[in-house]
Amino acid sequence: MPDDPPDLPLDTVVQGLIVAHVGELVGDLARRVCPLCGMKFMEFRISGRLGCPNDYLAFDHGLLPLLRRSHDGVTRHVGKTPRRLPSPEATESLRLRAQLRQAVACEDYEEAARLRDRLRPLPKDATR
Amino acid sequence: MNLDDLTRTGGEWLKGSGPESDIVMCSRIRLARNLATYPFINRASRGERADIEREFRTALTDANLDLSYIDVNSLPKLDRQFLVERQLISREHDNAEGPRGVAIGPEENVSVLINEEDHLRIQVMQSGLSLPDVWERINRLDDQIEEQLTYAFSPQLGYLTACPTNVGTGIRVGVMLHLPALVHTKQIDKVFRALHKINLAVRGLYGEGTQAFGDFYQISNQQTLGKSETELIKNLSDVVPQIISYERQARKAMIEERRQVLHDRVSRAYGVLKTAHTISSEETMLLLSDVRMGINLGLIDDLEIPTVNELFIHTQPAHLQKLQGRPLEVDDRNIARASYLRSRLANGKHTD
Numbered sequence: 001m002p003d004d005p006p007d008l009p010l011d012t013v014v015q016g017l018i019v020a021h022v023g024e025l026v027g028d029l030a031r032r033v034c035p036l037c038g039m040k041f042m043e044f045r046i047s048g049r050l051g052c053p054n055d056y057l058a059f060d061h062g063l064l065p066l067l068r069r070s071h072d073g074v075t076r077h078v079g080k081t082p083r084r085l086p087s088p089e090a091t092e093s094l095r096l097r098a099q100l101r102q103a104v105a106c107e108d109y110e111e112a113a114r115l116r117d118r119l120r121p122l123p124k125d126a127t128r
Numbered sequence: 129m130n131l132d133d134l135t136r137t138g139g140e141w142l143k144g145s146g147p148e149s150d151i152v153m154c155s156r157i158r159l160a161r162n163l164a165t166y167p168f169i170n171r172a173s174r175g176e177r178a179d180i181e182r183e184f185r186t187a188l189t190d191a192n193l194d195l196s197y198i199d200v201n202s203l204p205k206l207d208r209q210f211l212v213e214r215q216l217i218s219r220e221h222d223n224a225e226g227p228r229g230v231a232i233g234p235e236e237n238v239s240v241l242i243n244e245e246d247h248l249r250i251q252v253m254q255s256g257l258s259l260p261d262v263w264e265r266i267n268r269l270d271d272q273i274e275e276q277l278t279y280a281f282s283p284q285l286g287y288l289t290a291c292p293t294n295v296g297t298g299i300r301v302g303v304m305l306h307l308p309a310l311v312h313t314k315q316i317d318k319v320f321r322a323l324h325k326i327n328l329a330v331r332g333l334y335g336e337g338t339q340a341f342g343d344f345y346q347i348s349n350q351q352t353l354g355k356s357e358t359e360l361i362k363n364l365s366d367v368v369p370q371i372i373s374y375e376r377q378a379r380k381a382m383i384e385e386r387r388q389v390l391h392d393r394v395s396r397a398y399g400v401l402k403t404a405h406t407i408s409s410e411e412t413m414l415l416l417s418d419v420r421m422g423i424n425l426g427l428i429d430d431l432e433i434p435t436v437n438e439l440f441i442h443t444q445p446a447h448l449q450k451l452q453g454r455p456l457e458v459d460d461r462n463i464a465r466a467s468y469l470r471s472r473l474a475n476g477k478h479t480d
Contacts, residue, residue, distance in 0.1 A: 037167045049245070051171035053164060053280035053288040056295070063292055067285075067353060070293045072327060074354025077286030079297040080267070084278050086164035093165040101173050 034058035036094040038102075052094055053086075093119065131198075131207050135450045139214060139236030139253070142441065144433035146256015150424040151372050153304040153344060153437065155259045157266050157361075160289045160298035161248040161273075162280045168290040169243055177243050178227040184242045187276035188231055193269070195231035195240060206455065209446035215253065220245060238269065246290050246298075248273070257368060259301060259361050267357070286353060296353030301364050305371060308343040308421045309378035316345075319371060327351055328367065342413035342420075342440055347371070383425055394422030398431075402473045406462040412443050412469070431473070439472060 030042040039051030041059050050056070056063060067075045096119050103112040141154035166172060166180055188195055200208060200221060208222040216239045217230050228243035241249040250273070252266040280288040286296035294300075310316040320330050331346045347368065349360045382390050397418035400407075420436045422428040441447060443465050449456050452464055 037171045039171060047170065049170045049290045050168055050292065052167040053162065053282075056282065056285055056288055056292075066292055067295065071296065071351045071353035072355075074351075076284060077282075077296045077353060079286060079299070079356040080270075081283075082274050082279050082281050082287075083271075084274070085281060085283075086278050090164040090278065090280075094167065097165075097167060097176065101176075104173070 029059070029062040032059060032062070036091065037098050052098075054091065054094060131210060132450070134214065134236070135210075135447070138434070138438040138441065139216075141215070141237065141253040141255045142434060142437040143255045144437050146254065146258050148369075148372055149256040149433070151306055151375050152257040152368070153306055154253050154255050155257055155262050156251065156253045156302045156304065156346075157259070157262045158249055158251040158300045158302075159266060159270055159287075160246040160294045160300075161250070161270070161287060162246050162289060163248075164278045164280045166247065169245065169247065170290065174226050180247050181227045181229060181242050183277065184240075184248060184273075185229070187273055188240065190276050191272045193231075193233075193272060195233050195238065197231045198229055200228045200230055201226060206446055206449055210450055213441055213444040213446050215239075217241060218244060218249075237265075240269075240273075246294070257303060257365075257372075259303070259365050263301075263357065263361055293350070294352050297355075297357050297360065299352055299357050299360060300348050301361050302346045302348035303364065303368055304344055304346050305368075305375070306342075306344055306417070306420060307371070307375050308417050309382055310375050311343045312382065313378045315374065315378060319374060323347060323367070326363075326367070328364065341410070342417040344417075344440075379421065379425060390425075391422075391427050394418050394425075394427045398422065398428055398473075401469050403470065404466045406459075407466045407469065408462055409443065409445065409465070412465060413440065416440055416443075435472065439469065442472075443468065 030040070030045075032041045033039070034051055034055045035058065036054040037052035039055055039058075041062050044050055044055065044059065045062075050059075064075060096115055100112055100115040100119065103109075103115060141156075146152075146155075162168060163180060163183065166176055169177065172180065185197060188197070198211075200211075200217065203211075208217065211217040211230065212219055212222050214236065216232055216236060218241070221228060221230070221241055221244045224244070226243070228241075230242070231240040232238065237253055239251045241251070250266060250270060252262050252269065254262050254265075282288060287298040289295050289298055307316060307319075310319060323330055327350050329348050329350050331348070332341060332344070347364065349364055351360065355363070397415040401412070401415050401419065416436055416439055419428060419431070420433065423431055423433055423436065442451065445461055448461055448464050448468065451468065456464055
């Protein structure tokens with residue numbers, strides 16, 4: 001009699017199947033996680049929505065073919081440019097916010113308060 | 129802003145003015161924008177969404193824009209549905225949860241959605257075929273809001289959006305067309321197939337995934353990256369006159385070849401709307417569509433286009449309930465709708 005199948009959550013099983021059937025590149029991609037918002041490429045493929053602006057960098061290999069398909073083969077912006085561009089502090093702000101969400105989820109309120117203090121002056125710095 | 133004040137009026141985009149307004153109900157452009165320092169909406173906590181809403185409300189106030197803010201999160205379902213029917217918010221915004229809102233301009237030409245699929249969606253509408261005017265207006269508004277904030281933007285990919293299908297310009301350029309003759313003569317599918325081939329999308333009156341009703345269709349761009357805003361506007365502006373000319377040809381053929389049949393159909397539609405005592409939303413749309421075409425072809429001469437345009441919106445479920453001032457079940461709505469139509473169309477004249 002065969003063993004009972006291991007008791008895995010459904011999305012783990014689905015991800016395993018996709019990796020097994022679609023190949024290694026997709027497998028690599030599937031495991032890729034945005035270090036700033038914690039979004040997995042596979043989650044994006046299921047929901048169709050990205051987690052933060054940094055996902056465009058974190059998932060660049062996976063996104064490029066999708067962008068080509070959606071935008072007539074072109075992947076370079078040629079339109080309007082805002083007068084103010086995001087500074088590197090914007091990325092730091094995204095990182096702190098992710099840590100803050102994590103701290104709140106773990107009910108680590110001391111850490112959450114510390115992160116909130118660090119975040120407070122940042123948005124202004126990042127926008128000036 | 130008091131929503132009840134809106135109930136008895138219609139937005140500017142229903143005025144039936146502007147170029148080609150017998151076929152082009154309105155032109156619309158929307159821009160998608162996100163703040164650089166926050167995750168996109170689906171990853172943002174409730175607290176972050178509240179912060180995003182606050183940042184935009186401050187920016188809109190500081191930019192001195194003539195907009196009235198509505199806290200969508202605290203609105204009852206009926207009021208949210210009312211805003212959807214008026215095209216001021218999307219179904220997605222209605223059905224979402226958590227802090228979110230909309231800022232509405234005078235005449236309802238402008239609506240700025242906060243915490244929809246993206247942090248910010250700016251929409252400008254105008255009656256008739258007037259995309260360059262709409263672009264000028266929305267571009268200026270975008271500049272004014274942007275002065276206060278920093279958006280997620282990359283030189284390679286442009287404005288970064290929650291869904292990669294909007295990245296780059298973040299622009300959706302659309303026109304809402306009334307195409308009853310192409311529907312009646314069964315040529316509409318051919319037109320749609322041609323539009324899909326050149327990468328244009330066709331949707332119903334209330335956006336993605338909704339059935340076209342009253343023979344209204346929205347045609348819009350799908351590509352947002354690799355072309356400038358003005359190129360994308362030009363692409364659509366080049367195609368729309370062709371569709372208008374097909375619709376006019378189909379109308380001309382119908383009136384030349386089957387004038388009596390067409391006149392009969394239009395008059396019966398008008399007759400039912402003026403005399404029915406209970407009528408569904410679907411039937412109302414179908415009949416109003418015939419009447420609208422009848423006016424444009426000179427077969428009805430005692431009714432004006434703005435009245436008909438407004439009736440398309442005011443006979444929707446939430447509007448009827450707001451007009452009546454109480455919630456109504458389907459059967460009661462059908463009775464209220466018929467009664468409203470009879471009063472608005474009494475003596476064949478535009479009556480308020």
